[in-house]
Amino acid sequence: MARGGQNSVVKQLAPRRGSMRPAEVSPERRERLDQARVLRDPRVRALWPRLKRRQQQVVLDPSAAVGHRYPLSSGEIAQLTGMSERQVRYWADHGLIVHWRKGSRRLFETVGLITAYSITNASQHELQFYRGLMEDPVVKLTAKVGILTSVLASRLEGIEPSEAEELAAPLAELTHR
């Protein structure tokens, strides 16, 4: 009787073939799925064609280079991109390399490696510009943003409506925040 009762409990708890139920996932899984959502952001999609072919291949299959699937560690991002670990941490902590944290460790998914490669592909001038945006005092930053806005506004006049929308979207999001 007891045995039969246990079996029926097990049967009730066992997932039924062809069944669907809401998923409760661990915080870690939630973080990874959030990163997958960022991968679909138009700004990230725009980075993909700018990666070198070899970089695209590593993004698709990092296991060939590091021996396992995502997520990758800071050290592995450094190894794959040629940056130092300190540089990886710097850009990650300033929001340019997308990542999530497990305790004190920074972990990187597909979108993290794409953004990391984009940093390594950027010119020194571009990196200097980004560093300025991150480190300048607000007064100086305001001036830079003012100039940037004027430049972008003049560009909007001469481009296709769809391109204009793409260009204006990040600014709209900034305003929204």
Next chain:
Amino acid sequence: MTLRQLHGDEFLFHYTDAARADAIIEERCFVSGPGVARGFGIYATDIAPSGAETVEDVIVHCFRGEATPAEVSHAVAVRRSAGDLRFEQTDDPYQWVLPTGKLELVHIEGIYVATAQFTGSRWSIIDED
């Protein structure tokens, strides 16, 4: 299991990225998305993973060109039906959907068959039920 064995009428393919594929492989947890034609659901296609051109085909036919290869680097083979669950064909000849209501994350038992990964040049099976 081989890729060839997946090229049958009984299977469809849910194309997704590495992190979402891991959730399916490890927990049978699917991320439901809002499609244009049929609302929330798990979307799949009958385009089977075969060569490098599959990625472009999937991006064009299933994502209207608005996806990168990194978003479709994994092909999750699923059964067209299992128990009470059944993928329904949409108006789009390449798309089937398993409606999920408003659920964003769902555990689905019984439809998973295998997962193939695109490595940049070819597809290979990385997991099977």
